[in-house]
Amino acid sequence: MSKLPDWLTIGQVSERSGVAQTALRFYEDRGLITAERSAGNQRRYNRSVLRRLAFIRTAQRVGLSLEEISSALATLPERRTPTKADWSRLSRNWQAELDARIDALQRLRDKLTYCVGCGCLSLRVCGLHNAEDRMADYGPGAPRLWPAAEGGIP
Amino acid sequence: MSKLPDWLTIGQVSERSGVAQTALRFYEDRGLITAERSAGNQRRYNRSVLRRLAFIRTAQRVGLSLEEISSALATLPERRTPTKADWSRLSRNWQAELDARIDALQRLRDKLTYCVGCGCLSLRVCGLHNAEDRMADYGPGAPRLWPAAEGGIP
């Protein structure tokens, strides 16, 4: 049997994940990933980092900040086995956030679908248009568009 | 009947939309929104800007850049009525993009759901884990994680 090592160099991780080496060091700096070091101080990654990176990039792609991702991943110890309780807590938080974002996306998409039919984004009179101007009802000192998004995108 | 004006000041738009005045000027600068000017050079917004802002913020929240949003909105003339052809083209593009993102989000969420069950994000042996390490199959000079995301988030 060939004895392929059970770790990866930064170059290998970069190539396999498509994440630049500079970004990998940056992520490490931010605590999103970790690596052992060789005798000569070079990074030695566990294969599991690939999964972690896939997770990070996917999360990022859908609009989550590195900090949000980081604090989620932080609750998943890379060394110790996480307790099921840790897991459930993290998961519950994320599910809510993800559900909200999926919802927002779908509404955005559906809005577009409707509008193709009626051309209302041209911003004249339209049922949808008026439906969204409801916020005017709150009068001065009016509410924010996304009260639920507090702590989301600033 | 009271004669409430058919336009809004920047302060009113800011309050109703929850978007800072500085951001409104910034958006205008980037061509995302427009405004008439009063005799004294102050911005006078059409109510329709509120809908546009809702759209912008929603799109942004789900990870689209201002440039992407801008180029989409750019095809919707605020003054002329857009042709149905314009509309369909724009819509098709966005639908695809949005569908892709919704998909990514759902996969992310479902992954989490599964993992709560098996604890696989602890990064030991797990069906899912291995399923994702398939990229190793491509060998060196391997592909990117998201070949389809070309031109997406950098």
Add this chain to the structure above:
DNA sequence: CTCCAACCTCGACCTAACTGGAGGTCAAGT
């Protein structure tokens, strides 16, 4: 042992998306 590609750190720089401040204008109220 010698090479050289691949690695290291550190600090400067970059883009996107804003925010804040300085300094000035405008319109309404007293």
Add this chain to the structure above:
DNA sequence: ACTTGACCTCCAGTTAGGTCGAGGTTGGAG
């Protein structure tokens, strides 16, 4: 006429998420 507050422009600064390059070290092949 004066004051006040909402507005204007312009420009510098901030945060997130990185990239780049200089200058130095490592490690595997020959």
